[in-house]
Amino acid sequence: MKRSLLALTSVLFVLAACGKKEQPVDQAEKQVAASGEKTIPGYAKKDTYFRLKNAAGGEIDLASYAGKPVVVMFFTETCPYCRKAAPFIQKVSAAYVPKGLGVVGICIQNSPRAALNFAADLGVTFPLAYGGSEISRHYRTQGVPYIYVLNRQHEIYDVWEGYDPEYDSSIIKAVEAVLEKK
Numbered sequence: 262m263k264r265s266l267l268a269l270t271s272v273l274f275v276l277a278a279c280g281k282k283e284q285p286v287d288q289a290e291k292q293v294a295a296s297g298e299k300t301i302p303g304y305a306k307k308d309t310y311f312r313l314k315n316a317a318g319g320e321i322d323l324a325s326y327a328g329k330p331v332v333v334m335f336f337t338e339t340c341p342y343c344r345k346a347a348p349f350i351q352k353v354s355a356a357y358v359p360k361g362l363g364v365v366g367i368c369i370q371n372s373p374r375a376a377l378n379f380a381a382d383l384g385v386t387f388p389l390a391y392g393g394s395e396i397s398r399h400y401r402t403q404g405v406p407y408i409y410v411l412n413r414q415h416e417i418y419d420v421w422e423g424y425d426p427e428y429d430s431s432i433i434k435a436v437e438a439v440l441e442k443k
Contacts, residue, residue, distance in 0.1 A: 301327050307415050308399060309333075313367065313390035316376035321365055321390045323415060330418070330439035331363035332432075333409040335397050338368065338375040343406040346424035347383040349432075350408070354387040357436055367393035369405060410435040412442065 304327045312322040323331065334350050336343035347366075354364040364387040368376040376389040400409065400417075408421040410432065419435040421428050 309415050311396040316373040316389045326363040329363045331411045334366045335407045338379045340405050342424045346406045369394040369397050412439045
């Protein structure tokens with residue numbers, strides 16, 4: 262009985278540490294605000310499109326990665342699984358950005374400080390956006406971390422809920438597959 266209670270408490274703690282689950286949104290809520298958006302000729306915005314504030318200043322616009330596959334990781338500053346995933350995503354960034362991959366982290370918290378602390382603590386150098394809770398609902402996340410590989414048209418190629426080092430090889434295979442497809 263004590264083991265069951267301890268196990269249940271541990272699971273609840275991890276879920277609480279990683280944030281509440283997001284619920285799917287209706288099709289009507291999937292519209293991204295159009296005011297002030299820059300247009301890139303030939304870029305077709307998909308449901309995966311986002312434009313968010315960059316924690317380092319400026320903005321991160323998915324359209325600026327037009328024609329490139331992109332890895333997107335949703336995270337929070339203190340989520341233990343996000344903190345385990347970040348060094349691996351950093352390695353992916355270092356190895357594959359020179360080959361044409363884009364890598365973006367999206368902090369669902371509204372504070373740029375949360376994203377900057379995350380980067381400083383974990384040695385992350387890929388771009389980090391913040392205030393991504395609404396975008397995370399468009400992606401239909403149910404907590405964090407969620408790791409997406411988007412193809413060159415910015416359609417979801419594959420997704421991983423949570424993080425475990427066992428995912429590393431499948432993430433790399435997906436990255437290599439989307440880089441190969443022209």
